[in-house]
Amino acid sequence: MALELLTGTFAYATMFVLLAVGLYMMIANENLVKKIIGVNLFQTAIFLFFVSVAYVEEGSSPVVPAEADPEGLVLASPLPHVIVLTAIVVGVALTAVGLALVVRIYAEYGTLREDTLREVRTDE
DSSP: OHHHHHHSSHHHHHHHHHHHHHHHHEEEEEEHHHHHHOOOOHHHHHHHHHHHHHOOOTTTTTOOOOTTOTSSSSSOSSHHHHHHHHHHHHHHHHHHHHHHHHHHHHHHHOOOOOOHHHHHHOOO
């Protein structure tokens, strides 16, 4: 019973752990690179949630063969998977832009710590 409950909710438990770790990294760290890593973990948790919700027990892809009976088929919706695939591409692009900004900030100020950057910006 406990093993069945654990295997049934494993994806959701993993999602909550990733959400918590990502949120903690975004809030608690002063380093900008660690904040970007936290955003990516948070984003991965959302992807896992979408894929977990879209899972259909014994479902197949929505490609129906010509000779198959459409009444007896259990099909999975492709929409959540397409949304996650698009979000992955957007996430990679945003991470690249964020890392490029971090490199530029480091070249300008010589630090990636948020508190030090605030002090430098107030002195200017």
